[in-house]
Amino acid sequence: MKIRMPTADDILAVVIPPIYHWRKTGLVILTVFTLFMLFQASRTHVDAGFEKSLPLNHPYMVTFRKYQEAFGGANTVLVAVIQKEKGSDIYNEEFLHTLKKVTDEVFFLPGVDRARVQSLFTPNTRYIEVVEGGFSGGNVVPADYAPTPEMFELVRNNVAKAQIVGRFVTNDQRGAMVFSELLERDPVTNERLDYRIVAANLENKIRNQFTSPEIYEYKLTKDVVSPANNEVLIKAGEVIMRDAAPPSRWLNFKTLTADQKTPQGALISVDGSDVEVELVANPHYNPNVDIHIIGFAKVIGDVTDAAGEVLKFFLIAFVMTGILLWVYLGSFKLMLLPLTCSLIAVIWEFGLLYSAGFGLDP
Numbered sequence: 001m002k003i004r005m006p007t008a009d010d011i012l013a014v015v016i017p018p019i020y021h022w023r024k025t026g027l028v029i030l031t032v033f034t035l036f037m038l039f040q041a042s043r044t045h046v047d048a049g050f051e052k053s054l055p056l057n058h059p060y061m062v063t064f065r066k067y068q069e070a071f072g073g074a075n076t077v078l079v080a081v082i083q084k085e086k087g088s089d090i091y092n093e094e095f096l097h098t099l100k101k102v103t104d105e106v107f108f109l110p111g112v113d114r115a116r117v118q119s120l121f122t123p124n125t126r127y128i129e130v131v132e133g134g135f136s137g138g139n140v141v142p143a144d145y146a147p148t149p150e151m152f153e154l155v156r157n158n159v160a161k162a163q164i165v166g167r168f169v170t171n172d173q174r175g176a177m178v179f180s181e182l183l184e185r186d187p188v189t190n191e192r193l194d195y196r197i198v199a200a201n202l203e204n205k206i207r208n209q210f211t212s213p214e215i216y217e218y219k220l221t222k223d224v225v226s227p228a229n230n231e232v233l234i235k236a237g238e239v240i241m242r243d244a245a246p247p248s249r250w251l252n253f254k255t256l257t258a259d260q261k262t263p264q265g266a267l268i269s270v271d272g273s274d275v276e277v278e279l280v281a282n283p284h285y286n287p288n289v290d291i292h293i294i295g296f297a298k299v300i301g302d303v304t305d306a307a308g309e310v311l312k313f314f315l316i317a318f319v320m321t322g323i324l325l326w327v328y329l330g331s332f333k334l335m336l337l338p339l340t341c342s343l344i345a346v347i348w349e350f351g352l353l354y355s356a357g358f359g360l361d362p
């Protein structure tokens with residue numbers, strides 16, 4: 001006996017009658033569902049991860065992950081500090097002071113594996129040389145570093161002995177590198193790293209802090225008191241944070257995290273309405289250096305920042321499509337029909353994406 005497969009007409013013959021019979025009920029259900037999907041779509045977030053771009057089941061990657069904790073990973077952020085003036089080198093007080101501050105800022109960035117931060121000023125950058133009694137070695141920049149001509153010459157010699165020209169120092173010795181590695185998950189909370197926050201910190205706490213002539217100071221207007229024992233954690237008038245980025249227009253409705261911590265090491269949160277912002281001269285500004293940053297986190301940050309531009313192109317294409325449909329169909333109402341259906345499809349797609357536990361991966 002030959003079995004006949006149902007055709008499109010057979011399917012429509014079954015589906016169409018109940019849809020038209022209960023069309024009001026169907027419209028109500030679809031409207032409620034669309035509104036729910038719109039709410040879900042509004043909660044869509046960027047869900048980027050370095051490991052998501054790797055073939056983790058490949059035998060090579062299985063071996064890599066097995067020994068990753070001992071040898072480190074590849075999710076790195078590289079910060080290059082370069083002198084603008086050609087013909088000069090890094091062995092001067094101004095440049096080395098900036099390099100040390102950049103190293104410190106990278107070291108304390110949230111999400112950075114502090115054990116794998118490396119630059120001229122970290123103790124894991126060492127040199128070894130053969131001497132009369134055997135081998136001798138030490139830190140490229142000694143622990144007792146002081147900005148003197150003798151120390152600059154010593155650092156120059158140590159850089160040559162360590163053979164790091166081309167890796168941590170440029171070939172023309174006009175710049176130096178700060179190497180860091182990111183942790184995919186917080187070792188305490190096990191939460192995934194938010195690359196948008198990392199990228200924002202790279203811009204505000206590193207690049208802008210040393211290349212912007214002015215900086216914003218956030219000062220408290222009233223004391224911050226511990227709810228447990230009424231102890232004053234931060235007094236009114238103290239600077240709780242400095243940021244090179246302009247303050248948000250919604251500052252009064254935000255919660256800020258202060259640079260200070262409680263005696264137990266916990267972060268202190270402050271209401272935005274309890275602070276005042278003042279534009280002051282940047283004490284770390286160095287007009288003679290440029291800072292270049294590369295890494296997966298920086299790419300994700302740039303792509304996320306450009307999302308607004310993508311939305312503009314979508315709106316332009318949407319309006320142009322509507323105009324062309326209006327001209328072609330000759331009816332404004334008929335033009336709205338395909339546009340509305342297409343927009344609803346996009347809303348459902350983003351809503352279902354979030355409902356399934358996924359986010360947007362740039």
